[in-house]
Amino acid sequence: MFPYPSGRLHMGHVRVYTISDTIGHFQRMRVLNPMGWDAYGLPAEHAAWTRRTGPKGADNIESMRKQLDSLGLCFNWDREVTTCLPDYYKWTQYLFIKLFEAGLAYQKEVRASSYLSVCVSSTIERSISFSHHHVTLKTGPLLDALTDLPEWYGVKSMQANWIGDCSGCFFNHILKVLNASSMKYTYSVVCYTCSPEAVFGAAYVSVLPSHRLLHGSMKHIPSALLKFCDSLTEVTALNVFTGREVPVVIFGKNEFDGHLDTVIGIPESNEEDAELARSLGLSWNSVLKTEEDGTQTLINSDEFTGQSRVEAFNSVTQKARERNAGAYLTSTKLRDWLISRQCYWGTSIPIVHCGGCGPVPVPVEELPVMLPKVPSLTGKGASPLKKARDWLSCQCPRCKGPAERETDTMDTFHNNTFCVNVLISNLSIKYNTTVIPAVCFNVMLCLRWQGLETPNPSVLNKRERSEARKIWENKNYAITQVTGHFTEDFLFNAAISRLMGLTNTLSQASSRVVLHSVEFEEALASLCVMAAPMCPHLASELWAGLSQVRNPLGSVLSGKGSVLQQPWPSVDPEYLQTPDTLQLSIWACGSVSVPREVAQDAQKVQELVLNSPLGKAILSPRMALIYFLEDE
Template sequence: MQKTTTKKKLTTCLPDYYKWTQYLFIKLFEAGLAYQKEAVVNWDPVDQTVLADEQVDENGRSWRSGAQVEQKLLTQWFIKTTNYAKPLLDALEDLPEWYGVKAMQANWIGECTGCYFDFKLRVNGEETGETLSAYSSSPETVFGVAYLSILPSHRLLHGSSSVRSTLQKAFQPGRDSLTEVTAHNLFTGHEVPLVISHREAFDGYLDTVLGVPGCSEEDLSVARALNLRWTTVLETHEDGTQTLINSEEFSGLPREQAFDSITQKAREQKVGGHLTSSKLRDWLISRQRYWGTPIPVVHCGSCGPVAVPEEELPVTLPKLPSLTGKGASPLGAAHDWVNCKCPRPFERHLADHWLPVDVYIGGKEHAVMHLYYARFLCHFCKDQGLVAHREPFWKLLVQGLIKGQTFKLADSGQYLKREEIDFTDKEPVALNGGRIEVTWEKMSKSKHNGLDPQEVVQQYGVDTVRLYILYAAPPEQDILWNVKTDALPGVLRWQSRLWQLVTKLRAARQLGDVPNPSVLKKKELAEAKKIWENKNYAIREVTTHFTEDFLFNAAMSRLMGLTNTLSSATVRLLQHSVEFEEALAALVMMTAPMAPHLASELWAGCPLLLRGGDVLQQSWPTVDPEYLEAPDFVELSVLINNKSCGTVMVPVQVSKDTIRVQQLVLESPIGQKLLGERSIKRAILSPRTALINFLVDE
């Protein structure tokens, strides 16, 4: 369904926005999908804050304070995204191709062939209050579990868990350790011992797994070594098929059917059963920073975590301008926090109007986690009846990175500033004589390879910089920032030619009063028709590039092609053809979104008839109906050994057929002149732009 063109601006740091973030958190909390547990985090002992992995350098130091980062166990909030792993994986099939991101999402999620089951821990038969989720790659064998196994690095052994001391007493490094802690399976009702594994890692990110001796040689070895009992739950028949035994109401079911039945019932009982992979973790959302959105939960000494009532949202941070020092904490002023106004109810019709988002624009570094979390929340909201659509985004524009040149010492890996380097020789060296490695990396303050955009803008102008970025590469590709490359001179030449077109038209119109198309001769009329065709072709292609495939560099190439056509027009055409005027108007209007200042100046300088106001007030140009009725042709760029040699018009219906396009090019004047006597090794037809490249022997 076509949406209206209404625009909406959102500022995510304002309470009016994050009120709804907190509302969603409460919904997740009430659904059992938001929970707390201890987790290992990167701790900066100087700034007294948690750091993301990206804020820790290669030497394990904080990017800001320079302190050696510590690994510390802290209580953190998590969102149980693993419960939605299988639906998120399956839903990818219905989405359009996203620049390879669908495959990245699928790989991030992994094969969802197992699930978690929930257990309550006990010591001497008494509940400890600890709940543990353990992964099983074969959930249909859950009635055959003989023990629960955790890693030596598990939080239960190192955090503030009530069973910590019991587990530490039992732990024997280098061997499987049987403990006095037992785990009550909330699905089967069975109670099994907790074992500390001798292994340093399980598959993927797992730290807790089920031990089923009847289905695994390794689990069998552990059970025998610890003198544990187990139940056989699979019976193999002569034809190789297997059915369940000793599994209560699931006994007698084929193994595949039992898999579905057991996981479904576990989900219904809310004790696990959600299909996920061993490589996927739940989403850690805690932020130990003053500027983070407050989590709307009150920690009661007797009741435990209690969600803030929805009518009291948003929970805002206190305004404390004095807390500007490192490690400053707002906790001392918690009593000053104020209640907020009552929010409006969730408006379903507005959500359904705006979702799914037409275009999601994001960097490729966010192709898995950020995109995955956004998809998870929309799936959850659909299940809650808050929205009609399960997927939040339809189209995806993946931005590449603008990378800067980095210089680091080969021995230590320390990044250097440009002023710390001697560039006098062919190869740069550190001023202290150290050997330097030169690479291109994402711009970062810690790598000293960032660039102040204002400096480039002051040198070239904001429109030129914008055009350079758009022209340097398709949006999904990285750009190695070097304004001395061919892209910038090409952009500067194009801007100059646009200016020359307007100057040329002004000069021509000064020779006569008004255009008079009747004075044009046959050859000039044919030239005017060619301008008309190129104008319509450019409008169609540029509109597609702007709205469908986002190939802004290709859109600029098409505008440059129209510029070339207009530049070759005679003075009489400029004086008397409406086609030239209309084409120039369309050219300036289509340039405006990318270079608004330049386009406004060009528009103001054009002696265009019956056109008022600034270029930004004009409607987007449309293709003439007569052009749509004519045979559809594409202007194809012809390259020979990567060098442009001209263009050839080919029918749209064969424009993607390499053999047919090659034949038409060879039959054209360009082909006969430049390729007729040469041996063609290969012809490469671009799948995305109207271009064919002939590789020939020199």
């Protein structure tokens, strides 16, 4: 999420951006970690109210950029975006036009009450025109996309439940007013049904008492008919797909199941629909026939007659989509997203309102639609854009007649969300914990950097080589675990715990292992690299010293650049191989190599131990114990 450049950074910013920075450092070779500024929206406009000036952000952006740099965050500033600049919001407007042309963005009126006091300092209940994204038509693709994602702490299941099952669809309807031939309405509604296969048997369209048809300037149903009981109106709705008209009924309750406001009443598929139709004296066509085996087939359904209900469900919805009559399978849980605001400081909605053509999108070649300059903002009254007459008046792109621009602007989340088409954001947790074993680091640094002693792995004895082998195993185990915490479960506290375990192992290493072991050198370098995403400042300082070590034994310290430019450590192939034998620690005779296939057989292990070559035997003078010593 981009910050609002209307002030200074605070600890909330530090927490959020160090979160993404941890993953950004880790994924630096695979994804982008850009940064930007959510410069449009109410926070910047509110700051302008208090200053009695126009919204300003350049000074704050420069200051906040310096603050973020001081935190050592790995943002790609060459890919910086600012939402209030024309080269950015041009594409916000472009995407809006594409949604509008696809029927996924439309304008409707909703009732707004006292909650508007936060935005417009008004508690008067009134109707305001808002633009919405019709996201319900995309429910199916949302669920399909979830199947390709792995489960993570139940989030995938919660998302699927939030979206809901695609158990029905919407059909497009056109309203007609009876006994008023001189009045022409082109207003359309989309009506939901969970039985699209039986749509030819619809008896009515039911709307809620709160529906926009009953309120505001788009009111098509007389208010006198608004009662708290099921009532029949003089308005009919023409189903674009079936070509049949049905009356519009005002529903007697305040809500349907789910977040619906318009439902198709099909008596044969729902008993409640049948009861309502009978109480209002409505008739309907029978469209379902029950066969001897209990299955149902369609009748009186035009070309779909004779199909089973299951078959017709798919064929009806597919044919309706082909005719642009709706029928996109969707859920009842999702609601349309209100994206417009009656504010000045936001992306202009690229729509022109013409008296003859209606709402017309601005041609793509004329984007971006830029805001006019205003002397100051007060936060009172209507949008300042309504007063900018030179900007408001324009020519209709379609008929070239007089028209007016849309004065609503897109909300800040709309501008910010569209950035996913430009970049990738990351979420995680951030910790700054020192995990580098300073003592071991200083020993190796002092001895090698000053050239006091040349490392030579061949001088290590058996015990020291065994110690180096354990360091090697611990290093590879740490790489496996920490990489998993960065890519799978995002448990960064567990990643730090594993690094601390590796730190303890290195801290306990003997001085000869520190000096002459390539395993220690590579483990220390890998530890520094793995710690860098979580404590970049400290790791950078330590790497600057490590890279100066003379005569490095391995290739890890040979990399150029800072620690943040090093490749992420990889597990040695040998560590991934399954060994043929296991090392079992036997109290009586130390370590014995045992074939893997017999390691779980106590009898065979005992035989191997007794037959193993033992060194000198010593009888303890104080207790009944015999010590067996092996020659190195």
